[in-house]
Amino acid sequence: METGQCAIALGSNLGDSLGILEAALQVLAATPNINIQAKSSWYQTKPIGPPQPDYINGCAVLQVVALSPQQLLEILLQTEVKFGRVRQERWGARTLDIDFLLYDDVILDTPSLQLPHPRMSERAFVLVPLAEIAPNWVEPVSGKAIAQLLQALDCSGVTKLPA
Ligand SMILES: Nc1ncnc2c1ncn2[C@@H]1O[C@H](COP(=O)(O)OP(=O)(O)OP(=O)(O)O)[C@@H](O)[C@H]1O
Numbered sequence: 001m002e003t004g005q006c007a008i009a010l011g012s013n014l015g016d017s018l019g020i021l022e023a024a025l026q027v028l029a030a031t032p033n034i035n036i037q038a039k040s041s042w043y044q045t046k047p048i049g050p051p052q053p054d055y056i057n058g059c060a061v062l063q064v065v066a067l068s069p070q071q072l073l074e075i076l077l078q079t080e081v082k083f084g085r086v087r088q089e090r091w092g093a094r095t096l097d098i099d100f101l102l103y104d105d106v107i108l109d110t111p112s113l114q115l116p117h118p119r120m121s122e123r124a125f126v127l128v129p130l131a132e133i134a135p136n137w138v139e140p141v142s143g144k145a146i147a148q149l150l151q152a153l154d155c156s157g158v159t160k161l162p163a
Pocket residue numbers: 077087090091092097098099100101111112113114115116117118119
């Protein structure tokens with residue numbers, strides 16, 4: 001059966017963020033046709049957007065079997081809902097945000113799903129953890145590897161948490 005490699009970013013800045021993020025990864029690991037191949041450290045990050053508490057962010061690489069990009073997005077959105085995500089202000093505080101970053105070298109531009117995630121390359125809170133687990137993955141729009149994209153960013157607001 002067809003397999004794919006996907007990268008996701010997770011973030012939380014409301015409630016027991018670390019507990020929520022770990023539990024979300026467990027839910028994904030227990031989902032049929034999804035295997036977690038790598039998981040980054042967690043990072044405390046300064047909020048981008050409106051004033052709000054610091055976030056905890058991290059990334060994971062998933063191997064998926066017989067799941068289209070749209071099907072994986074649905075699973076990620078359902079997982080957000082499970083952890084009480086209520087959609088409010090754009091870029092405002094949330095218990096769980098999961099962004100779908102990459103699916104192999106797929107480029108997609110539909111109303112419900114854009115791949116690669118269009119804002120990933122400008123976000124140190126995404127690229128720092130992703131570079132830890134997938135530094136050589138080439139972002140297909142820029143043609144640049146994650147580690148190379150990261151060199152252009154200011155990472156001063158991103159602090160690794162102890163394991
Ligand atoms: N690559 C993607 N990952 C996640 N959601 C996406 C993606 N591309 C499009 N979407 C759509 O965007 C919506 C998610 O928006 P959401 O409110 O989570 O954005 P945000 O997290 O506030 O902002 P940002 O997208 O800048 O991280 C989803 O309903 C989904 O259909």
